[in-house]
Amino acid sequence: MKVLLWLSIIYAGYCLALFLLQRALIFPRYVIPKVSNDDIDFSSIEKISLPMRFGRVEAWYLPPAGFSRRSPHSVVVFGHGNAELVDFNVQALQPFTLLGIGVLLVEFPGYGRSKGAPSEKSISETFIAAYDCLTRRPEIDRKRVIFYGRSMGGGAVCALLRHRPAAALILMSTFTSVRSFAKRYLAPPILVRDPFDNLAVVRQYRGPILIFHGRQDEVIPFRHGEILAKAAHNGRFISYDCGHNDCPPDPAAFWREMKDFLASNKLLDS
Numbered sequence: 001m002k003v004l005l006w007l008s009i010i011y012a013g014y015c016l017a018l019f020l021l022q023r024a025l026i027f028p029r030y031v032i033p034k035v036s037n038d039d040i041d042f043s044s045i046e047k048i049s050l051p052m053r054f055g056r057v058e059a060w061y062l063p064p065a066g067f068s069r070r071s072p073h074s075v076v077v078f079g080h081g082n083a084e085l086v087d088f089n090v091q092a093l094q095p096f097t098l099l100g101i102g103v104l105l106v107e108f109p110g111y112g113r114s115k116g117a118p119s120e121k122s123i124s125e126t127f128i129a130a131y132d133c134l135t136r137r138p139e140i141d142r143k144r145v146i147f148y149g150r151s152m153g154g155g156a157v158c159a160l161l162r163h164r165p166a167a168a169l170i171l172m173s174t175f176t177s178v179r180s181f182a183k184r185y186l187a188p189p190i191l192v193r194d195p196f197d198n199l200a201v202v203r204q205y206r207g208p209i210l211i212f213h214g215r216q217d218e219v220i221p222f223r224h225g226e227i228l229a230k231a232a233h234n235g236r237f238i239s240y241d242c243g244h245n246d247c248p249p250d251p252a253a254f255w256r257e258m259k260d261f262l263a264s265n266k267l268l269d270s
Contacts, residue, residue: 055115074144079153120194155196
């Protein structure tokens with residue numbers, strides 16, 4: 001009995017520590033290396049400062065090539081991974097602008113130069129504010145706003161989708177729910193403070209969904225992508241022979257798939 005009692009106390013202490021420290025694990029913002037932005041052309045980037053209750057959070061807007069205020073265009077709202085900054089994704093998302101689509105990269109609270117602290121609540125509030133700021137502009141076609149999230153960014157855009165409409169949802173290397181990882185740490189799912197239940201959002205969403213996932217993903221197992229794709233009412237699932245951080249392995253093939261998805265759902269200008 002004494003052994004069981006001590007084991008129970010140790011486990012309870014472990015669960016308490018996990019509960020208190022989990023956001024440092026989920027959002028490792030303090031270990032993100034400093035980046036040099038020397039290779040970024042800021043003349044084509046608009047920096048937006050979002051006034052939030054916890055301080056200002058930044059977002060970067062990339063207008064489409066041949067930008068004109070006379071013709072409303074599609075736009076992508078992008079959420080990055082949990083160990084990234086908006087700075088890391090400018091070049092990777094540039095092809096959207098060549099397709100005539102604007103891109104809004106939204107920072108997580110507490111990341112980079114942004115104030116606050118990351119959580120499901122603060123990230124959701126930030127993405128809602130960014131969406132509202134952007135869609136008030138006359139050059140934005142509010143009926144063609146696309147949500148795109150990679151890894152943790154999938155949780156961010158799915159959280160946004162609970163509150164704002166999207167013409168399409170794109171998820172790359174994204175999880176079903178943070179709670180699904182609780183067993184990896186031998187902890188009850190109820191202890192997860194920021195569940196990001198993407199699966200519930202995908203089940204409810206009736207618009208087109210494009211899901212990419214690597215078959216050798218060592219961070220978010222491939223089965224997460226399969227489950228999300230199966231739950232989608234109007235989904236397209238594309239798998240690659242890659243892991244988490246080297247996805248997609250063939251950018252040219254990736255953008256062909258992306259362009260075909262966007263065109264088939266009338267999200268590209270003719």
